[in-house]
Amino acid sequence: MAFAQLPVELIDAICQRGQPTDLVALSRTCSSIYPVAQRHLYRHLSISTASRNLRAVVTLARRPELAQNVRTFSLRAECATVFRPFLRLVGMALSRMTELVSLDLFVDPDASWILSEARCTYTRLSRFSCSLVFDSHVVEFLGKTEALLELQVDGASISHNALPVPALPARSIPHLSQFVGSSHVACAIxxxxxxxxxxxxxxxxxxxxxxxxxxxxxxxxxxxxxxxxxxxxxxxxxxxxxxxxxxxxxxxxxxxxxxxxxxxxxxxxxxxxxxxxxxxxxxxxxxxxxxxxxxxxxxxxxQSQPFAGEIIGAEDLDLDSDLFYVY
Structure with missing residues (x-):
């Protein structure tokens, strides 16, 4: 039996264990396998400046049908290497990832405005980690993530602590169980x-x-x-x-x-x-x-034993001690 004639469920199970290069090859074999392979190819994405795969963001922004396949998305882009048009594409791509489960977003801390592009709700998102300053854009985004369990936010410099912390509505993130961030933001969340x-x-x-x-x-x-x-x-x-x-x-x-x-x-x-x-x-x-x-x-x-205040000299070491042998 030809591979393309296998039941869709079996092809899907095979694709679950495929590497990205294998999935790309499978997607090019025939039209019946293409949607299955593409769905798994875009399910878990890790994008970074070091990996030189930032163009994937452009693809996701322009092709909503692919963005809907994404479940875990991680973006780490150095501030000096990306410009505002690219960040705008990031916001557009995020607005199309309606089935996200995990989101890591480490970009310019002052680029929280990209979250305002999202007009949908993220009913499945359980983990959100970012380097963004906790402001009104982040607050608005959190209001769309009712299933969120883990949150890391406000990874900017201490200088931002002087900024007023916006109020987070009581109905937002009602199931939150883990928080990572600064103390002043924690007191608000x-x-x-x-x-x-x-x-x-x-x-x-x-x-x-x-x-x-x-x-x-x-x-x-x-x-x-x-x-x-x-x-x-x-x-x-x-x-x-x-x-x-x-x-x-x-x-x-x-x-x-x-x-x-x-x-x-x-x-x-x-x-x-x-x-x-x-x-x-x-x-x-x-x-x-x-x-x-x-x-x-x-x-x-x-109990805790403080560190010894003096250093043992080489002449005081007992080289015949059992401490110097491994059994």
Missing amino acids: VPGRPVESIHLPLGDLTAEDVTVLANSTSHVLIFGATATSSPLPILESLSQHMSSLIYLRLMTTFDFLEVPQPSFYERIAKALSSLADLEGFELGGLHWVNAQKNLQDQQPVW
Whole structure:
């Protein structure tokens, strides 16, 4: 039996496992196979300046029937290599990708206007990651993504933090469970939504921000953030308002004028001991461990050993030690 005479379902299953080059070859064999191969060829697209395949955006903008096949779309274009007409084509192509499930959009942070080209709703989009500044264009776009679960936004420089954060309607992204971005944008998005995972690599987290983020309608289980102030007030606020945390990571650029006193570590351990479900904690790159002796202990005992302040010289090394042998 000729390949073209196989049942459409079987051809579709074969195309699912085909590489792009194979799908291109299949699409050229006969007219009956062409639509099946094309559908899979454009299903998962990764476009970047480095890959030199930006022309695919032009094709998608001009051929809506192909854009409708796209399920995952990733675009990474350096600001210096693309111009406004190209970005306009990106917006046009996005407006035709009505069946998107995942979208990565890393372009000029100030090019959020390309999202305003979309006149449709994205009922299947569950993941959206971008480098765009959180503004009215992004807010309008999020209003069309009711199934969104994961969001990364506001990847621009810290200078944008001075801009006012637009209000996000309560009905937008009602199922959001993961957020990545800056602390000031998180405070506008997380409250009132079932966010369980929060990662804030940008911005300056404060104890007051923690009280706002704790207004998630679901228990926050994973939390990571960057701060410039002393971590103690933040940790104490976290222990009070996010008692269900399982993993906590806090990076701080706070300049300690001297080596912290033992009381500093004791206060950290006390704050952590109230987090009964906590399994992992990291502060400034230093991991803390639960030194609970046995299951009968009422509270976990969190400990961290500071780095040694002196370097062991070569003359002090015991080369006969078992540490220098691999068994």
